[in-house]
Amino acid sequence: QQQVKQSPQSLIVQKGGISIINCAYENTAFDYFPWYQQFPGKGPALLIAIRPDVSEKKEGRFTISFNKSAKQFSLHIMDSQPGDSATYFCAASYYGGSQGNLIFGKGTKLSVKP
Amino acid sequence: IAGITQAPTSQILAAGRRMTLRCTQDMRHNAMYWYRQDLGLGLRLIHYSNTAGTTGKGEVPDGYSVSRANTDDFPLTLASAVPSQTSVYFCASSEYQSSEQFFGPGTRLTVL
Numbered sequence: 001q002q003q004v005k006q007s008p009q010s011l012i013v014q015k016g017g018i019s020i021i022n023c024a025y026e027n028t029a030f031d032y033f034p035w036y037q038q039f040p041g042k043g044p045a046l047l048i049a050i051r052p053d054v055s056e057k058k059e060g061r062f063t064i065s066f067n068k069s070a071k072q073f074s075l076h077i078m079d080s081q082p083g084d085s086a087t088y089f090c091a092a093s094y095y096g097g098s099q100g101n102l103i104f105g106k107g108t109k110l111s112v113k114p
Numbered sequence: 115i116a117g118i119t120q121a122p123t124s125q126i127l128a129a130g131r132r133m134t135l136r137c138t139q140d141m142r143h144n145a146m147y148w149y150r151q152d153l154g155l156g157l158r159l160i161h162y163s164n165t166a167g168t169t170g171k172g173e174v175p176d177g178y179s180v181s182r183a184n185t186d187d188f189p190l191t192l193a194s195a196v197p198s199q200t201s202v203y204f205c206a207s208s209e210y211q212s213s214e215q216f217f218g219p220g221t222r223l224t225v226l
Contacts, residue, residue, distance in 0.1 A: 032212060032213075042219065042220075043118075043204050043206075043217030043218050043219050043220055044204070044217050045216075045217065046214050046215070046216075049214070089156065089157065093212035094212050100211070100212060101159060101162055101211060101212060102215060104156055104157045105156060106155060106156035107156045107157075
């Protein structure tokens with residue numbers, strides 16, 4: 001009930017291409033779905049997040065697509081750049097409450113080739 | 115600069131030794147967390163604290179202890195280190211338990 005499954009484990013994309021990372025969750029009570037970006041040697045940092053009242057959220061080249069019925073959400077990186085090379089983590093939780101902590105996926109290592 | 119600081123940056127430790135990893139935040143966040151990050155396993159929650167004076171166990175608490183005497187500090191102690199505790203440790207904080215988490219720079223710990 002508490003798992004967040006993330007795929008793929010690693011991804012190689014050419015510069016200018018679209019990177020797509022997928023996550024699936026089990027607990028239908030989750031209402032907050034953030035994505036974190038981590039560069040080598042650094043701590044993760046929030047990239048973009050979505051609540052289930054919308055099906056899509058876009059910030060620059062980064063878009064979250066959310067499918068409530070399928071219990072899935074994905075991160076799309078348009079026009080991928082070498083600077084996007086990092087590890088990406090999806091997560092899920094009950095937002096703003098004391099009912100549970102963020103549950104993280106296992107991460108996707110993205111490499112964008114020039 | 116507001117944020118989270120961790121110390122030490124890295125440490126090599128003999129098995130059986132006691133070690134405390136330090137974490138301090140200046141954002142007055144209520145919640146704080148300790149994670150370990152291992153290749154292929156992602157971020158695994160060790161312990162957390164929803165507010166000063168309270169702590170809770172995460173996914174992998176065995177061999178670790180924490181305390182939260184005040185809002186700003188959340189030290190993680192390994193009472194008797196073992197090689198399987200070799201990892202990168204991240205401290206994080208958030209305003210509420212499940213809101214955006216801000217991570218520190220990490221501590222790379224090697225137990226020999």
